[in-house]
Amino acid sequence: MSTSDTADTLAATGRPDEIKAVPVRHPGRWVATAIIVVVLAAVGNSVATNSRFEWGVVGHFFFSSRILDGLVLTLELTAVAMVIGIAFGAVLAVMRLSPNPLVSGSSWVYVWFFRGTPLLVQILFWYAIAALYPRVNLGIPFGPAFIHANANELITPVTAAILALGLNEAAYMAEIVRAGILSVDEGQTEAAQALGFTRLQTMRRIVLPQAMRVILPPTGNETISMLKNTALVSVISVTELLFAAQQIYDVNYKTIPLLLVASIWYLIVTTVLSIGQYYLERHYGRGSSREQPLTLLQRVRGNLFSSRHATVEVPGVGGSPNR
Amino acid sequence: MSEPMVKAEGVHKSFGRLEVLKGITLEVQPREVMCVLGPSGSGKSTFLRCINHLEKIDAGRLSVDGELVGYRQSGDKIYELRDSEVARKRSEIGMVFQRFNLFPHMTALENVAMAPMRVKNIPKAEALARGREQLERVGLADKIKSYPAQLSGGQQQRVAIARALAMEPKLILFDEPTSALDPELVGEVLDAMRRLAEEGMTMLVVTHEIGFAREVGDTVVFMDDGVVVETGKPREVFANPRHERTRSFLSKVL
Secondary structure, rough: OHHHHHHHHHHHHHOOOOOOOOOOHHHHHHHHHHHHHHHHHHHHHHHHHOOOHHHHHHHHHHHHHHHHHHHHHHHHHHHHOOOOOOOHHHHHHHOOOOOOOOHHHHHHHHHHHHOOOOOHHHHHHOHHHHOOEEEEEOOOOOOOEEEEHHHHHHHHHHHEEEEEEEEHHHHHHHHHHHHHHHHHOOOHHHHHHHHOHHHHHOOOOOHHHHHHHHHHHHHHHHHHHHHHHHHHHHHHOOOHHHHHHHHHHHHOOHHHHHHHHHHHHHHHHHHHHHHHHHHHHHHHHOOOOOOOOHHHHHHHHHHHOOHOOOOOOOOOOOOOOOO | OOOOOEEEEEEEEEOOOOOOOOEEEEEOOOOEEEEEEEOOOHHHHHHHHHHOOOOOOOEEEEEEEEEEEEEEEEEEEEEEHHHHHHHHHHHHEEEEEOOOOOOOOOOHHHHHHHHHHHHOOOOHHHHHHHHHHHHHHHOHHHHHHOOOOOOOOOHHHHHHHHHHHHHOOOHHHOOOOOOOOOOOHEEEEHHHHHHHHHHHEEEEEEEEOOHHHHHHHHHHEEEEEEOOOOOOOOHHHHHHOOOOOHHHHHHHHO
């Protein structure tokens, strides 16, 4: 297009022509695409043709009652251990921020201990706790006891699993919650106090809801990690998903298909958890940007239909707060 | 003469070894608008924060409406107040901050209605209705559903004023309310404050806005280096500063 053409349109419409430039070529992208397509084809081919995958066996056991029972126990362990972890972790976080050095120090020691030893060792420890304390007494410290229990009966494998996973998780959650509380601007606390909120109300109504934005993403990741870490308790014969699969292949020697069954279930649950996490984060992100973030469906649709114009124009974003 | 709303006698405050307030003595009468001027670091904001006990004073006496701030006197002994008692007293004193400090996870209306609901236990419907009135009063009737991030600085500060008003305070403290604003937004906030002053609100305003102090202030206090250097009617202080430090400060800002 010559300059005189542009000048003509400018004169006619008052607006210069839109730029129609030859796009930059990206040969590297084409090479990468070709390599990925080849690798995918090879993997797909092997999955479809290697008879040792035994997809028939996978399908046969996928909904078997033993696998499903194991899955349910895995979900229960994850939920209970996370609830313990979050609740106790929040307490530890508040303790850690206490001005009393003994209170904050004991929280520090707890985190140091439970983060400093492998989870697998902690699981074995709780399983063998009866060797250390054969009897559990409830009563006045150094005084008479009212309730006696046999530790072997009290701490079943499932109880040991819950204790190990939950108490270990509390140490990690304590750090996450503490970071969240510290991320909230001090001015928020001052404004709330100036309005007459008590310390507790300030924490509950003002600080924690804002801390959630920082706390939630890592908590979602912790939940997903927890789901997978429950597989560790198979070493103390808790029949969760992995141990259920192991029990089956110990008998029929179909190791690979049954490990696939377990893996696919883990993938399904982590996918569902990830979607839930996305919506939770969206809820607690209220007010942090000017636009309500898109739902997952809107995002997928946006990606499919406008991949050429990936930068969706959002008015106002990135501007100064003083419009 | 009625009891002063704020009465300070020899108020001292140190942060570590740095003494920020070196004996502040002043009185604010009910319905009075007092503007506190002075260079940064002179202790104006710290003094304001002492009045609602966001900072503890080290020595002297500070009372609001005849009651000690943060303490209770019984005979010769002084007792520290419990958290809930301090909170109740704070709820009677409004405060507007330099950086607005609106709650970002709540809409403008929720920001305004929150404290009446949670602190004064006013039923939700009534608190929301009153919140709407307060927002109308500062000219933001169309912004009740906006989050703070969607508002301009001037609008945010007006929401903050409405939030303080919703608690029906007997005194409002303003801590440099226009210092974080773009110049063209300062006027709308000062207008809202001027209307409050006309309605008879008792106000203690730390500010750099000489024009506002001159027009709206009943009294001007000039602070420097932790002490009150000069007090008087705005006309007298601005036209005829008696103290050298006031004179040199005014020559720089006027």
